[in-house]
Amino acid sequence: MLLNIQYIGEHLLPGTIGQSFIYIALALAFVSFIFYLSAEIQKNQSYKNLGKLTYILHFSSLIIIGISFFYILLNHYFEYAYVWEHTASYLPLKYIISAFWAGQEGSFLLWVIIQGILGMILLFTAKKFESRVMTVISGGQVLLNTMILGIKPMGIVLGQSPFLLLREKAANSGVEFFQDPNYLSQILDGNGINPLLENIWMVTHPPLLFLGYAAALIPFAYAIASLWKSDFQSWLRPAFPWMIFAVMSLGGGILLGGAWAYESLTFGGFWAWDPVENASLIPWLVLLAGMHTMILNKRRNHSFGLSYLFIYLGFLLVIYASYLTRSGVLGETSAHAFGNNGLSTQMITLMTIISIVFFILYFKNFKKYPTNSKDEFLSREFWMYIGSLVLVLSAFQILISTSIPVINTIFGSNIAPPPEREAFYNKWQLPFAVIIMILTSVSLVLKYAKNEFSDFIKKYGIILLISNVLFIAEIFTFHISSVPYLVLLLSINIALVAAVDYLFRNKFDMHSLSNSLSHLGFALFIFGVLVAFSTSEVISSNTSKYDLGDQKSNKENQLLIKDQKKKLKSYQVEYTKLKREKNHLYYNVDFYKEDKNGELKKEFTVVPSINVNDRMGNVYDPETHHSFYRDVFTYITYADISSDLKNDTYTQLFEKEVILHDTIAIKNYYFELDTIKIKSNNENIDINNVSIIAVFKAINNRAKTQDIELSYDISNGKLTKGQSLFDDENFRLRFVKVSTKANGIIVAADEKRFEFIVIKSTVFPYISIMWLGVLVTFIGLSISLIRNIRVRVQN
Structure with missing residues (x-):
């Protein structure tokens, strides 16, 4: 045993x-x-x-x-x-x-x-x-x-x-x-x-994501503490900074995952609506809704039932995200999911225990929740309330579609996941994004409690006017033609102008600064996503004489022969160098542009690479050149990996035996073995010190004749084999060894290897605006977090 x-x-x-x-x-x-x-x-x-x-x-x-x-x-x-x-x-x-x-x-x-x-x-x-x-x-x-x-x-x-x-x-x-x-x-x-994880983003993305998962427990703990004693007010002040922190950390983890996907994967995007990606986005949207209803709790002393429910759902959905990822239920619908390992029952039990505890306390207090007078239609709190519901509806649309494998498992159904995943989710989520942008602008214009309709119309009318001027300018700048995208673009402009207006109206005080920056940043983020990914352009297209297969491959890929420039839209591109480091192959690709004088000037170099992994499969790592106006995203779609790893610039055509006066043909040459000479320093041939020289008469197709000598030298027992290069025809002839037959030798002919790569390059315009939006949002949330912590400490 x-x-x-x-x-x-x-x-x-x-x-x-x-x-x-x-x-x-x-x-x-x-x-x-x-x-x-x-x-x-x-x-x-x-x-x-x-x-x-x-x-x-x-x-x-x-x-x-x-x-x-x-x-x-x-x-x-x-x-x-x-x-x-x-x-x-x-x-x-x-x-x-x-x-x-x-x-x-x-x-x-x-x-x-x-x-x-x-x-x-x-x-x-x-x-x-x-x-x-x-x-x-x-x-x-x-x-x-x-x-x-x-x-x-x-x-x-x-x-x-x-x-x-x-x-x-x-x-x-x-x-x-x-x-x-x-x-x-x-x-x-x-x-x-996993070679996909050999990336610096994977050192930071999972810890931050799990920080968000862990942080989601804290508002839930305070909510349970509140329900436990039917204390509906005092928990808000200590819990709210934790809610902001949970939204920031989970959001940061999701964004770093998107950055990893953009920098490391070859689908050419930031977000692919992968089920595991969705699993983390869903609780974030619900927690974001809960954060807004908590503000209503503090300001207007109502909507407590919604806050408790959203906080519970946010935490439960974090556990559910882990279930989706780890239970194996997603099968092959996600690139990130783990296989089944028997933990699914345990995670379902965990979710059940959490739900039982919550709902016992939730319904025990249901009739005790404070209720305020009905909110005015023209009040910030009313539209914040509606906005929170829209966020949750958005989350549940993603949840239902992502959970199709779970639904099939439970009910034995055979519902197929969306065939065109990105198009499906974009179609459903775009209306939610439009509504959220409009609600953001309305809530920023309105004040808490009652507002005068005429005052609202005046302020909002000016915002609409400025937004439409920007909108018209952006249509000509970004060339967006899709009607749904144009509607989203207009709504984003309205939210952006409203956020800036809110900041100036409130004279940059700390509360308005955090509120304005967080909403301004979020609108900028959506703006950057819309512009970068709706107007992205594949600039590579095969202009070589070699066929790459189907029509799509030829349309989107360019074959680059080493040291030869090819045109990619406004760029001239050249593959210049291959560098080998252990199991990594790095390919230098230079991008040139014409200057004012019409001369080519190098703009930048990208180094896409291949991580060669026999056990888990090769990983094609893209590289992106970043600038404010555009990102140029480039990756290898094909390379001769086996030859690149060997560092061999020649490929053998044949190896054959040649007897004296035999003729062999190689490309445009004929080679006749004319004589074989043996040289030795001693009268008696010393097999450890001898040279065998094969003399060939080489005749090309222009009837030009020349003698070439291939030697097979042994000096102090060390062997050196001779070769003759024919650069004009890109081949060489080599003396391999002596034949066992009289007056015979073995020769080999090698063809110079065709060094090339196939690349795909995509331009993402103004994607830097997306990252600027992320930065501005986190600055706004950080100010709010610090401000709320100070208030907590002071009290």
């Missing part, structure tokens, strides 16, 4: 420490949960102190788990399944770091550690809410901790351990290879990280 085998070379101590502290961390989180629950119910300070102490010990255990896990990754201990599956010895440190969250077990561990950090902050800032909030946080840690347990009580899967040994995997049970005590010596390297 395997248990009796004494394995050689395994490093079991870090794994044993890590796994032991997983159990300890779970136990401590549960004890903290019990102490905090008891402290709130019994109003016992001692229990509260014990709850705090056990949570600190729980978090300390998580740090030990994280250190143990990173230690086995860093030291390439391939006896651990996770290390073997997601790392390799050649990976640099930055990709070892990203391997931490490359797999399910590591990403869950990252999530629970980040959530633990936020819990530590709450431990010292929640003040009077500590017992109630930390009951929820500790309970959340218990539930999340079970995802990395890696045990099967009564056959029920409870998590997957990051410290599972490779030989202990169910798939390896009974495998003869692991019967060998010294099996580890035969594992020379790991499987390596």
Whole structure:
């Protein structure tokens, strides 16, 4: 049996420490949960102190788990399944770091550690809410901790351990290879990280996304604390900064994912409506709606039921996003989803527990929620309320379409996902975007409470006038012709002008600055997306004499022969150099433009590359030249990878035996073996010091004759083979070896390799406006976050 085998070379101590502290961390989180629950119910300070102490010990255990896990990754201990599956010895440190969250077990561990950090902050800032909030946080840690347990009580899967040994995997049970005590010596390297993840964005994108996932728990914890005691007002001030933080961090994670897709994938875009991308966008939209209804709670003392519901849904949908990604239910509908691993039941149970707790408290308080007098139609709060509902409707359209595989699994149906995914979602979401832009502009013009209709018409009329002037100018500038896109463009202009107007009307005070900048930035972001991706243009088109296959391939790709310029719209493009670094091939492509004098001047160089990976498939990494006016996005669609890796500039045509006076034909030449000479320094031939010279008469198609000599030299036992180059015909003739037949030799002819690549280049105009919008939005949200934290501290 395997248990009796004494394995050689395994490093079991870090794994044993890590796994032991997983159990300890779970136990401590549960004890903290019990102490905090008891402290709130019994109003016992001692229990509260014990709850705090056990949570600190729980978090300390998580740090030990994280250190143990990173230690086995860093030291390439391939006896651990996770290390073997997601790392390799050649990976640099930055990709070892990203391997931490490359797999399910590591990403869950990252999530629970980040959530633990936020819990530590709450431990010292929640003040009077500590017992109630930390009951929820500790309970959340218990539930999340079970995802990395890696045990099967009564056959029920409870998590997957990051410290599972490779030989202990169910798939390896009974495998003869692991019967060998010294099996580890035969594992020379790991499987390596997915080559798509070998990107700097993947070092930053997942941690920020999981920070957003973890942060979504905090407003939920405050909402539960509020419902627990039917205290509908005092929770808003401490919870609101956390809501802003959750929106910022989750939004930042989503945006970094889009940046990774834009910089690293070849579909040529920022957002492809992939189901896993959608899964993170859905809770963000709902949390954004919840953030706006919380403002209504503070300002007008109503809409509490909606706020609680949106906060709950935002957190639940974060768990649902994880379910979609990790349960295997998406199958092949997403490029990012993990395979099925038996955790789906556990995640459904987790969502069920959260829902039961929430709805018991929600309906218990349903008749107690404060209600204010009905909002005026012409009031900011009314249109904020409508805007929040529109955000949630937008989220649910994405949710229903993304959940088609789940619906099919539950009901046994066979509904097909949208065949043209991007077109489908764009068609549905564009009206929502238009409505949100209009509602943004209206709410920025209106004040809270009652507004005079004549005053509103006057202000909004000026905004419409300015917006239409900008709109007409933009039609001629950006050449947008699609009617739906034009409607969106006009609505964006109205929102932009309204945001600037709001800023000036309120004289740049801190509140108006944060409000104006966040909405201005969001409108700029949508504007940048619309212009960049609706007016993008593929500038590559095959003008070579070589056919690339079908019509689409020839229309969108350009074949570049090394050191020969080809025209790409307003550019002249030249493939100049190939650089090899381990399993990466880097291709230098220079872009030229004519200056005022009509002379070609190099504008920039892009270096698209290929990450050659035999096990996981080659990855074609694009490179983008950025400027304010446009991005030029370029990637390799074809290259002769095998020859490029060998660094061989010739390809062999043939190898054959030639006897004295035989003739061979190569291209436009005939070669007759005229004589064979043998030279040696000694009278008796020394086989370690001898030269054999084959003399050929070469005749070309113009009847020009020349003698060429190919030598086969042995000097002090070292062999040198001669060759003759014919650059005009791009081939060479080589002396390979002496034949076993009398007066015979073996020669080879090689053709100079045709060095070329095929590229696709796309121009995205003014995409920098999109990133400017992101920056402005986050500045606005940051100002709001700082302002609300200051208010909290002062009170």
